[in-house]
Amino acid sequence: MKGLLVKDFKIIGQQKWLMIIILLCAFLCFYSMHDPSFIVGYTCLICATLCVTTCAYDEMNNGLAFLMAMPYSRKTYIIEKYVLSLIIGCFAWIISSVAAIFCTLILKRPFGTELITELLSFIIPILVIPSLMIPVTYKFGHNRSRIVVFVIIGIVFAIGGVIASLGAFSVDFMKNKMGIGFENFGSMQFFNVGMLLGAGLAVSVIIYIISLIISIKIIEKKEY
Amino acid sequence: MIKIEGLKKNYKDFSLDVSMEFASGTINALVGTNGAGKSTTFKALLGLVSYKEGSIEINGKNIKDFKYEDKAKIGYVLTDSFFNEVFKVKDIAKIMKATYPTFDETFFFDKCEKYKIPDNKIIKDFSGGMKSKLKVITALSYDTDVLILDEPTVGLDVVVRDDILDEIREYMEKNEERTVIISSHISSDVEKLCDTITMIHDGKIVFMDDTDRLLSEYAALKIDEEAFKEIDKSHIKAYKKEKYGYECLTDEKEYYIENYPSIVVEKMSVDEMMTIIIKGEKA
Numbered sequence: 001m002k003g004l005l006v007k008d009f010k011i012i013g014q015q016k017w018l019m020i021i022i023l024l025c026a027f028l029c030f031y032s033m034h035d036p037s038f039i040v041g042y043t044c045l046i047c048a049t050l051c052v053t054t055c056a057y058d059e060m061n062n063g064l065a066f067l068m069a070m071p072y073s074r075k076t077y078i079i080e081k082y083v084l085s086l087i088i089g090c091f092a093w094i095i096s097s098v099a100a101i102f103c104t105l106i107l108k109r110p111f112g113t114e115l116i117t118e119l120l121s122f123i124i125p126i127l128v129i130p131s132l133m134i135p136v137t138y139k140f141g142h143n144r145s146r147i148v149v150f151v152i153i154g155i156v157f158a159i160g161g162v163i164a165s166l167g168a169f170s171v172d173f174m175k176n177k178m179g180i181g182f183e184n185f186g187s188m189q190f191f192n193v194g195m196l197l198g199a200g201l202a203v204s205v206i207i208y209i210i211s212l213i214i215s216i217k218i219i220e221k222k223e224y
Numbered sequence: 225m226i227k228i229e230g231l232k233k234n235y236k237d238f239s240l241d242v243s244m245e246f247a248s249g250t251i252n253a254l255v256g257t258n259g260a261g262k263s264t265t266f267k268a269l270l271g272l273v274s275y276k277e278g279s280i281e282i283n284g285k286n287i288k289d290f291k292y293e294d295k296a297k298i299g300y301v302l303t304d305s306f307f308n309e310v311f312k313v314k315d316i317a318k319i320m321k322a323t324y325p326t327f328d329e330t331f332f333f334d335k336c337e338k339y340k341i342p343d344n345k346i347i348k349d350f351s352g353g354m355k356s357k358l359k360v361i362t363a364l365s366y367d368t369d370v371l372i373l374d375e376p377t378v379g380l381d382v383v384v385r386d387d388i389l390d391e392i393r394e395y396m397e398k399n400e401e402r403t404v405i406i407s408s409h410i411s412s413d414v415e416k417l418c419d420t421i422t423m424i425h426d427g428k429i430v431f432m433d434d435t436d437r438l439l440s441e442y443a444a445l446k447i448d449e450e451a452f453k454e455i456d457k458s459h460i461k462a463y464k465k466e467k468y469g470y471e472c473l474t475d476e477k478e479y480y481i482e483n484y485p486s487i488v489v490e491k492m493s494v495d496e497m498m499t500i501i502i503k504g505e506k507a
Contacts, residue, residue: 003323010315011308057308065305069270070323071295224272224305 004072004080008054012088015053022046026096034107036100037118040093044122047092048129051085055134056142065224074219081134082212089126093119117193120201127204131211138218226252226269226370226403231278233264240264240427243278246420251396251404253418253435255411255494257502261427262407263303266374269405270300282370296324299368301359303375309348313341316362326367335361339387353384360388364395371395373406377413385410389417411494415439421494423501430501431461433475442497443477446470446488455484457507464504472507473500 026039058064068074097119104111132152137145226246233240240261246252254262267273269280271287280287285294307316313336320327336343339357347355360376371392377385396402408414414421415435422432433442447455448469459476473492474480480487492500 003319006322007307007319010311010319014310057310060308062305063308065267065272066302066307068272069298069300069302071292072323073292223274224267 001072001076001080001083003070004067004077005084008051008080008084011054011057012050015050026099030103036103036107036109037115037122039103040096040100040119040122041125043092043096044089044126045129047088048085048126049133050088051081051130052133052137054084055081055137059137059142062224064222068224074222075216078134078138078212078215078219081215082130082208085126085130085134089123089130093122093126096122117197120197124200124204127201127208131204131207135211135215135218138215138222225281225283226405227279227281228265228269229279229281231265231268231275231280233268233273233275238264238427240268242424242427242429244422244429244432246403246405248283248403249396249400250419251392251406251417252420252422253414254405254407254422254424255409255414255498256407256424256430257498260424262424263374264427265424266300266302266372266405266407269372270298270302271295296326296366297369298372299363299366299370300372301363301374301376303378306355306359306362307347310346312346313343313358316358317343320362320365324366328365328367332361332365335365335391353380356380357384357387360391364391369402371402371404371406373404375407375409377408377410385413389413392417411498415494423494423498425498425502431475431497438494438497439491441477442473442475442492443480444490444492444496444500445472445474445480445484446490447472451484451487455480455487460507462501462504462506464500471500471504473497473504 022043026042029042030036030039058067067077072080100115100119101111104115109115133145133149136148136152139145140148225248226244228242228244231240231242238259238261242261242265254265256262264273268275269282269287271290282290282294282298287294307319311319313333317327317329317332320332321329333343335341336358339354339361341350341354341358341361347358350358356376356378360373363371363373373392377388380388392404392406396404406414406418418435420433421435421438423430431438445455445460446466446468452463452470452472455472457472459474459479460472461475463470463472477489481489
């Protein structure tokens with residue numbers, strides 16, 4: 001796997017100007033918005049897509065045929081992409097979190113559980129974005145994958161919208177027709193933020209593992 | 225040693241069905257027109273395409289059972305695929321060093337220097353000749369038992385082609401137990417370099433023989449229509465209608481010289497043999 005990691009870090013190294021621009025943007029946005037957690041969110045989102053960029057580079061000029069003939073198994077090739085996404089994601093999260101904490105202290109803002117929860121919540125996109133994009137990229141190719149990702153996002157939002165509408169309708173129905181108010185279930189505090197974050201992280205890890213298994217199945221069926 | 229037995233691969237409009245064996249210590253050519261099945265055979269050898277029927281063994285081991293160490297003993301060049309062109313030669317050296325335990329960095333850079341391949345330029349800026357040489361040098365820079373070269377000299381001038389052929393000869397001289405399999409459109413390269421020549425057409429093997437025998441025993445018989453009707457066709461592999469009568473490809477030139485002294489017998493190049501087989505009819 002070492003050779004594949006060297007290759008991908010060389011590709012990421014080619015994006016150094018992009019990285020500098022990202023850092024500059026993060027800094028300028030922080031300067032204008034005074035929101036330390038924005039730095040983390042922005043950096044993590046951009047870095048989560050970097051791994052997918054290496055998939056696109058591998059695919060260029062029919063390069064996958066050459067890579068698949070290397071001594072690594074196809075399974076190792078895919079695992080490396082997920083390991084890479086974790087390395088980049090963790091690196092981006094740690095650096096940007098340290099920067100966010102540093103900025104919070106400079107701005108003399110309250111430093112407490114709220115900030116920590118916000119910072120931890122950015123681990124979710126670090127896991128979910130590659131989980132969605134890696135299998136789609138290998139299934140449909142880099143060019144088509146962008147359209148497919150937008151379609152998937154659209155479907156997710158549509159389903160979410162329908163569920164939310166149904167939820168609002170049922171709450172309304174229960175209150176008007178059955179006389180049961182939502183307040184009867186206690187306050188939203190029941191679902192405290194920590195629990196929601198924990199559940200979100202757990203679901204993200206599960207999605208990540210499922211995505212890895214799907215990607216291995218996709219690549220093992222491919223012919224070059 | 226490379227052994228392909230009953231390899232069958234079906235596509236919508238093409239079927240490959242081949243068996244072949246290449247001994248250790250030999251350089252072997254696979255020739256044929258575009259779409260004949262050469263690249264599919266190479267891809268099957270490298271595990272890039274799946275197949276349900278047949279088996280491929282390299283040095284006695286089925287390639288489906290290959291582990292990292294086995295695959296690391298195979299050198300290869302693919303016509304249309306290599307490392308991404310944003311890389312520089314020194315990047316490739318680092319990737320190869322991290323991948324192949326036997327990668328010889330000194331050999332790699334020495335050869336790059338010999339052929340004036342710059343190590344600080346991205347591959348995209350290289351000429352076609354430079355790219356081809358780099359592909360071959362990369363494949364030769366680690367210790368392998370088998371070398372699989374799919375069209376390594378395609379689109380190159382005679383000087384670059386000669387350099388590449390010299391590198392392959394040097395590779396064989398270092399260890400005579402190695403096996404090389406090469407595909408090429410250029411018959412002169414194949415005739416100069418290879419010990420055996422196998423021709424594939426429409427996914428099937430048309431002939432497979434030692435190069436020396438091909439060039440000494442195979443020949444064109446030029447005969448008129450009357451003589452064609454009467455001639456013994458048991459040693460004629462294919463024939464083609466011509467203005468004067470028929471041109472026939474035989475693999476037993478001496479037989480016809482002895483038994484039909486009036487027949488015109490001419491030497492043929494591999495290209496000419498291919499033409500008569502593809503454009504002509506089977507005897």
